[in-house]
Amino acid sequence: xxxxxxxxxxxxxxxxxxxxxxxxxxxxxxxxxxxxxxxxxxxxxxxxxxxxxxxxxxxxxxxxxxxxxxxxxxxxxxxxxxxxxxxxxxxxxxxxxxxxxxxxxxxxxxxxxxxxxxxxxxxxxx
Amino acid sequence: xxxxxxxxxxxxxxxxxxxxxxxxxxxxxxxxxxxxxxxxxxxxxxxxxxxxxxxxxxxxxxxxxxxxxxxxxxxxxxxxxxxxxxxxxxxxxxxxxxxxxxxxxxxxxxxxxxxxxxxxxxxxxx
DNA sequence: CGCATCAGTTTCCTTTTGGAAACTACTTTC
DNA sequence: GAAAGTAGTTTCCAAAAGGAAACTGATGCG
Numbered sequence: 287x288x289x290x291x292x293x294x295x296x297x298x299x300x301x302x303x304x305x306x307x308x309x310x311x312x313x314x315x316x317x318x319x320x321x322x323x324x325x326x327x328x329x330x331x332x333x334x335x336x337x338x339x340x341x342x343x344x345x346x347x348x349x350x351x352x353x354x355x356x357x358x359x360x361x362x363x364x365x366x367x368x369x370x371x372x373x374x375x376x377x378x379x380x381x382x383x384x385x386x387x388x389x390x391x392x393x394x395x396x397x398x399x400x401x402x403x404x405x406x407x408x409x410x411x412x
Numbered sequence: 413x414x415x416x417x418x419x420x421x422x423x424x425x426x427x428x429x430x431x432x433x434x435x436x437x438x439x440x441x442x443x444x445x446x447x448x449x450x451x452x453x454x455x456x457x458x459x460x461x462x463x464x465x466x467x468x469x470x471x472x473x474x475x476x477x478x479x480x481x482x483x484x485x486x487x488x489x490x491x492x493x494x495x496x497x498x499x500x501x502x503x504x505x506x507x508x509x510x511x512x513x514x515x516x517x518x519x520x521x522x523x524x525x526x527x528x529x530x531x532x533x534x535x536x537x538x
Numbered sequence: 539c540g541c542a543t544c545a546g547t548t549t550c551c552t553t554t555t556g557g558a559a560a561c562t563a564c565t566t567t568c
Numbered sequence: 569g570a571a572a573g574t575a576g577t578t579t580c581c582a583a584a585a586g587g588a589a590a591c592t593g594a595t596g597c598g
Contacts (some may be wrong), residue, residue, distance in 0.1 A: 344586085344588075
């Protein structure tokens with residue numbers, strides 16, 4: 287008569303799973319990490335500059351991702367009454383708390399590339 | 413004559429973007445973080461136990477995600493010649509280097525929940 | 539007037555992702 | 569010999585994600 291550990295082994299673990307799900311939902315999609323990474327280094331940036339900086343993104347996606355992040359208070363959107371109207375996006379203090387995650391991810395990715403170069407037996411990556 | 417910062421502002425930044433892309437490609441999909449999170453706490457686990465532990469996953473997805481991660485050497489697959497054949501999945505030493513990322517993500521998710529509870533004005537999350 | 543820029547939005551389409559359920563194949567237990 | 573457990577695979581389908589290109593609408597430049 288085995289009870290099959292079935293029920294999720296601990297409350298701590300459930301909390302952890304939920305936490306991971308929350309974070310990843312907020313950072314979902316192909317572009318949020320890149321936009322945030324850019325905004326973390328520049329602080330302020332206009333729409334068109336982001337469009338040029340974030341390689342490969344289109345205006346539809348950029349617009350959508352920025353809206354998502356504005357809702358989640360990771361960035362702010364400010365309209366500036368300049369000659370041709372400009373809009374400035376800025377990372378919030380709250381958004382900056384994602385810094386350590388992005389740093390860890392970047393760090394890992396770099397060591398991954400290095401591993402690829404030294405031990406030639408790992409999977410190819412683009 | 414403004415040169416439009418256009419070209420990605422620094423090599424460091426390009427490296428960073430590439431690094432983020434690499435990591436996120438390896439950890440892509442709905443389930444890898446959860447499987448890894450589980451494996452990081454238990455070390456070894458059989459297929460059927462993972463199927464029960466990772467809430468909501470189906471055998472197709474579990475199988476596929478494990479294969480991806482085996483290719484990328486994050487987990488190992490070991491067939492055990494027990495009465496009904498069992499297969500044990502184990503996180504590799506290399507896979508364990510993802511620990512800090514997953515920890516940061518979990519940490520952020522937890523503080524996000526806390527922020528939701530205290531300041532009631534943030535977006536609802538499932 | 540015609541063209542360009544800024545900041546998007548809309549439409550239409552393809553690709554990717556993921557889930558449910560059925561099925562394979564082998565072994566053990568009742 | 570039927571049922572149940574092991575570890576998957578296959579098929580079929582729906583939903584989500586994402587891209588290209590056209591369009592809006594305001595303003596400014598020559």
